[in-house]
Amino acid sequence: MTTDVTLAPRTADDAPEYELGRGGSAHIHDAVHPGSRVRVRGPRNHFPLLPSPRYLFIAGGIGITPLRTMVAAAQAAGAEWELVYGGRTRTSMAFLDELGGDPRVTVRPQDETGLLDLESLLGAPRPGTLVYCCGPEPLLAAVEERCASWPEGSLRVERFSPKPVDEPVLSGSFEVELARSGLALTIPPNRSILDVVEEAGVGVLSSCSEGTCGTCETAVLAGEPEHRDSVLTDEEQAVNDCMMICVSRSRCPRLVLDL
Numbered sequence: 001m002t003t004d005v006t007l008a009p010r011t012a013d014d015a016p017e018y019e020l021g022r023g024g025s026a027h028i029h030d031a032v033h034p035g036s037r038v039r040v041r042g043p044r045n046h047f048p049l050l051p052s053p054r055y056l057f058i059a060g061g062i063g064i065t066p067l068r069t070m071v072a073a074a075q076a077a078g079a080e081w082e083l084v085y086g087g088r089t090r091t092s093m094a095f096l097d098e099l100g101g102d103p104r105v106t107v108r109p110q111d112e113t114g115l116l117d118l119e120s121l122l123g124a125p126r127p128g129t130l131v132y133c134c135g136p137e138p139l140l141a142a143v144e145e146r147c148a149s150w151p152e153g154s155l156r157v158e159r160f161s162p163k164p165v166d167e168p169v170l171s172g173s174f175e176v177e178l179a180r181s182g183l184a185l186t187i188p189p190n191r192s193i194l195d196v197v198e199e200a201g202v203g204v205l206s207s208c209s210e211g212t213c214g215t216c217e218t219a220v221l222a223g224e225p226e227h228r229d230s231v232l233t234d235e236e237q238a239v240n241d242c243m244m245i246c247v248s249r250s251r252c253p254r255l256v257l258d259l
Contacts, residue, residue, distance in 0.1 A: 046214040046231045047158040049073050052130040055081040056121065058143060060135020061088070066158060067134055068095055084108065086116045086139070122146035125154070134158040152235060159230040162210045162247070169226050174250040178202060178259040179221055193245040193257075202259055204245065211247035218245050223255035 032038060049055075049070045057067045064085055074081040083105045087093035090109040099105045108116055122131070122143065131154055133143045140157050147155040168189070176185050176193055178200075185196050194206055194216055206216040211229035219242050227237040229244035236242075245257070 044214055047132075047134070047156065049132070050130060050156070051077070052128065053079055054126065054129040055079060056126070056129055056131045057081065057083040058116070058118075058121070058131065058133040058135070058139070059083065059085045060116075060133075060139040061086075061092070062094070062160075063133070063135030063139075063158070064093070064095055064099075065134075067132060068099070070132060071099075082106070084116060084121060086110060086135070118142055118146050122150075125150040127151075129154065131155045132157075137161060137163065153233070156233065159212055161230075162212055163230045165228045165247075168228075168249050169251050170249065170253075174252070175254040176250070177222075177254065177256045179256055181259055187249070192247065193249070197245065197259060204259065206246055209246045211244050214244065216244055216246045217242050219258035221256040221258055224251040225249070225255060226251045 028038075047066060055070070055074050057071060059067045067083065071081060071083055081104060083099065083102075085093065085099065085105065086108045087110065089111050090096065090107070093107070093109065096107065100107055108114075116139070123146065131143070131147055131150070133140060133155070134157065137159065140159060140163070144155065144157065171189060173186050173188050176187055176196070177183070178185065178197065181200075181202050183200055183202070185200055187193050187196050192209075194204060194209065197204055198206075204216055204218070207213045208215070212231065214229075214231040217231075220240060224240055225243040226249045227243060228247045228249065231244060232242075243257075
């Protein structure tokens with residue numbers, strides 16, 4: 001579903017709030033003016049709650065935000081669930097009044113109990129259990145490491161910042177063919193596919209430009225992408241049927257994209 005929206009004028013008092021914006025925020029306040037009509041669409045979800053009889057939710061800091069609603073959904077579905085919630089201090093942890101009274105919720109402020117004991121939580125795989133984790137990168141990396149021995153697809157994470165990546169497989173340029181636009185473009189080492197595609201006049205929805213939001217997801221028709229995003233799971237990346245063109249590149253000399 002899409003909806004047309006007319007933007008209201010922005011006052012001088014609003015300006016400082018947006019000076020450091022980027023991505024969609026920067027575009028709205030640089031390229032769109034009061035009275036402009038823009039088309040908006042519903043939210044994208046790359047962190048869905050999949051059906052399961054049991055869930056283990058691990059939240060770090062503000063990562064409680066999406067997991068809180070997942071706990072409610074799991075409860076409504078009649079599934080078993082457990083939430084382990086860590087943060088720097090108790091006073092910095094949101095929603096404690098809402099969550100703290102449930103025996104299935106374990107609250108672990110770092111200044112009181114130290115880091116989360118992930119070994120006891122994840123050291124042994126739990127059959128039929130999905131693990132959902134959201135929080136800072138060190139927590140996500142540690143959870144991913146300990147879930148490596150779990151059945152494939154057991155872990156789902158959401159990142160606020162891009163995960164570390166190695167140097168690209170191809171150090172030089174590669175070609176990208178845009179099947180619907182009839183264009184063949186050269187992607188140099190120092191530029192993203194998204195930048196070159198947009199420079200060629202092909203419109204692509206995008207936002208974060210760092211591989212965390214999933215907005216620029218593009219179907220791959222031929223070739224093997226080098227996935228450098230923080231959105232797709234390992235299993236989704238292995239299929240090679242889509243890629244985030246703001247950060248991902250190519251493992252082969254030529255990619256064909258559905259653009």
